[in-house]
Amino acid sequence: MQARRLERVGFNVVTTAIYAFLLAPLVIVVLSALNAGTYLRFPPQGVSVRWFVEFAHSRSFMDSLGFSLRLAAIVTVVATILGTMASLWLTRVSGRFRSALQVLIIAPLAVPGILTGIALLLFFYTLGWRQTGLADLIIGHTLICVPYVVLIVGAVLARQDKTLVEAARNLGAGPLRTFWRVTLPLSKGGIICGAVFAFVTSYDDFNISLLLSGVGATPLPIQLFDYLRFSFDPTPAVAGTISIAITALVVLLVQRLIGLDALYFGKK
Amino acid sequence: MRPALGRHLLIVPLLTVLSVFFVVPYANMVAISLMEASHRAAYVPVFTISNYTSLIESGFTWGVIWHTLWLGALTTAICLLISYPVAWQMARANSRTRAALMILVIAPLLVGVLIRTYGWMILLQDSGIINQLLRAMGFAPLHLMYNDTGVVIGLTHVFIPFMVLPIASTIQSIDPELELAARNLGAGPWRSFRRVVLPLSLPGVMAGTVLVFVLAVSSYVIPQLLGGFTVLTVPVLVIHTISELFNWPGGSAFAVLFFVITALVIWFYLRTIGRVTHAG
Numbered sequence: 001m002q003a004r005r006l007e008r009v010g011f012n013v014v015t016t017a018i019y020a021f022l023l024a025p026l027v028i029v030v031l032s033a034l035n036a037g038t039y040l041r042f043p044p045q046g047v048s049v050r051w052f053v054e055f056a057h058s059r060s061f062m063d064s065l066g067f068s069l070r071l072a073a074i075v076t077v078v079a080t081i082l083g084t085m086a087s088l089w090l091t092r093v094s095g096r097f098r099s100a101l102q103v104l105i106i107a108p109l110a111v112p113g114i115l116t117g118i119a120l121l122l123f124f125y126t127l128g129w130r131q132t133g134l135a136d137l138i139i140g141h142t143l144i145c146v147p148y149v150v151l152i153v154g155a156v157l158a159r160q161d162k163t164l165v166e167a168a169r170n171l172g173a174g175p176l177r178t179f180w181r182v183t184l185p186l187s188k189g190g191i192i193c194g195a196v197f198a199f200v201t202s203y204d205d206f207n208i209s210l211l212l213s214g215v216g217a218t219p220l221p222i223q224l225f226d227y228l229r230f231s232f233d234p235t236p237a238v239a240g241t242i243s244i245a246i247t248a249l250v251v252l253l254v255q256r257l258i259g260l261d262a263l264y265f266g267k268k
Numbered sequence: 269m270r271p272a273l274g275r276h277l278l279i280v281p282l283l284t285v286l287s288v289f290f291v292v293p294y295a296n297m298v299a300i301s302l303m304e305a306s307h308r309a310a311y312v313p314v315f316t317i318s319n320y321t322s323l324i325e326s327g328f329t330w331g332v333i334w335h336t337l338w339l340g341a342l343t344t345a346i347c348l349l350i351s352y353p354v355a356w357q358m359a360r361a362n363s364r365t366r367a368a369l370m371i372l373v374i375a376p377l378l379v380g381v382l383i384r385t386y387g388w389m390i391l392l393q394d395s396g397i398i399n400q401l402l403r404a405m406g407f408a409p410l411h412l413m414y415n416d417t418g419v420v421i422g423l424t425h426v427f428i429p430f431m432v433l434p435i436a437s438t439i440q441s442i443d444p445e446l447e448l449a450a451r452n453l454g455a456g457p458w459r460s461f462r463r464v465v466l467p468l469s470l471p472g473v474m475a476g477t478v479l480v481f482v483l484a485v486s487s488y489v490i491p492q493l494l495g496g497f498t499v500l501t502v503p504v505l506v507i508h509t510i511s512e513l514f515n516w517p518g519g520s521a522f523a524v525l526f527f528v529i530t531a532l533v534i535w536f537y538l539r540t541i542g543r544v545t546h547a548g
Contacts, residue, residue, distance in 0.1 A: 025387025089278035112486030123293035204380030240383035
C-alpha cells in the first residue's frame with residue numbers, strides 16, 4: 001500500500017508541473033502588463049497601470065480592438081442563427097445525406113485556417129472584389145464559428161426529451177410555436193454557450209484574418225502580430241490581459257450554464 | 269408532405285454559405301494552382317502543370333517540406349507524452365475535480381494563439397525570464413528562441429488540449445475495474461498501463477495525434493514569431509509566396525501539394541498503427 005501511495009504522489013507532482021507549463025505563458029502575460037518596467041524582470045519593479053494607459057492612447061490598438069469586437073458581435077449573430085437552424089435540422093433527419101452534411105459543417109475546423117484564408121482571398125479576387133475588409137472577414141469567421149454552435153447546440157438538443165416536442169405538437173401547436181414555446185426555452189443554455197464560443201473564436205482568430213484584413217479593417221490579433229514583428233514592449237500584454245479576462249468570464253459562464261464536463265465527454 | 273419539406277428549409281441557409289464560400293473557393297484555389305503565373309495579373313487563365321513540376325524538381329522545396337513534417341512529428345510525440353498523464357488523471361477524477369481540471373486545460377485554448385505565443389516570447393528570449401533565472405542561479409543562458417527549440421515549445425503548448433480531450437474521453441469509457449484487476453493480479457503500474465489502459469485508449473491516441481499533427485504542420489504564427497527568419501516551414505513560405513511575391517498560382521500549388529503530402533502521411537500512419545495492433 002505504501003508503494004501505491006508513493007506512486008500517486010509522484011504522479012500528481014508530474015501532472016502539477018504540466019499544468020504549470022500550460023498556464024505559464026498566460027500568467028506571464030498578465031504580470032508583464034501590470035509590471036512598471038519596460039521589460040519583465042525578477043524581482044519585478046512594482047505594479048503600475050502605465051501600459052494600460054499606453055494601450056488606451058494608442059490609436060491603432062484601440063481601433064483594432066473596436067473593430068474586433070464589432071466583427072465578433074456580427075459573426076456571433078450570423079453563426080448562432082445558421083448553426084442553431086442546422087442543429088435543429090440534424091436532430092430531425094437521418095441517413096447518408098445527414099452524415100455527409102455533418103462532415104461538411106465540421107470541415108472548416110478540420111482544414112488549416114491559413115489555407116481557408118488563402119482560398120477565400122483568391123475567390124474574392126476572382127469574383128472581382130479588389131479590396132478585402134469587413135464583409136470578407138465576416139464570411140471567413142462564420143465558417144469557423146458555425147461548427148462550434150452546431151456541436152454545442154447539437155449536444156444539448158440530443159439530451160432533450162423528444163416527447164415534450166411531440167406532446168406540444170399533439171396538443172395542436174404548430175412547428176414555429178413549438179419551437180418558441182418548447183424547444184427554445186429548453187435549449188437556451190446551449191445556444192448561449194454556442195454563441196459565446198463563436199464570439200471568442202472570432203475575437204481570437206488569427207489564421208483566417210491574416211489575408212482577409214484590409215485598410216481600416218484590422219482585427220486586434222493581426223494588429224498585434226504586425227506590432228510584434230518589429231517591436232517588443234508590454235503594450236501587447238494589455239491586449240493579452242483583456243483577452244484572458246474575457247476567457248475567464250466565458251469559462252465561468254459556460255460552466256454555470258451547461259457545464260464544460262458535459263460538453264466534452266458527450267454524456268455523463 | 270409539407271412538414272417534411274418545411275423542415276429542410278432549416279439547412280438551406282448554412283448549406284448555401286458552405287457551398288458558395290467554402291467548397292467553391294477551395295475548388296477555385298485548385299484551379300488557380302493549374303494556371304500560369306504572371307507579373308502583370310494575379311494569374312493568367314491558361315492551363316499548365318508547371319507550378320507543380322517546378323516545386324517537385326526543387327531540392328529547396330523538399331527541404332522545407334521535410335523540416336515542417338519533422339517539427340510536426342516531434343511536436344506530436346512530445347504532446348502525447350505530456351498529455352497522457354493529464355488525460356488519465358482527468359478521466360479518473362470525480363466529477364467536481366474533473367470540471368476544475370477541464371477548465372485548466374480548456375482555458376488556454378480560448379486565449380488566442382497570438383497571446384500565448386507572446387507569453388512564450390517573454391519567457392524564452394535571450395534576455396527573457398528563463399534566462400534571467402538561469403543567470404541568477406549561475407548557469408549559462410540558453411538560446412531558446414529564433415530556432416527549432418522555441419517553435420517546438422510553442423507548438424507543443426498550444427496543441428496540448430487537442431491531445432488531452434480525445435484521450436481523456438476514451439480513457440473514461442474504460443472500466444476502472446480492469447486496471448484494478450490487473451494490479452491485484454500482480455501487474456506493476458507500468459505493466460497494467462501498457463497491457464490494459466494503453467491498448468484500450470488507442471482510438472483516443474490516434475484521434476489526438478492526427479489532430480495535433482495537422483494543426484502543427486499548418487501553423488503559421490508560431491514558426492513566424494518564435495522561429496524568426498531562421499525556421500522556414502511550408503505555411504510561412506506559402507504565405508510569403510502569396511502575399512509578398514504575389515505569385516498566386518505558385519503559392520496555391522505549394523499549398524495543395526503539401527495538403528496532399530500531409531494526407532498521405534496520416535493515411536500511412538493510421539494504416540501502420542492498424543496493422544501493428546491487429547498483429548499484436
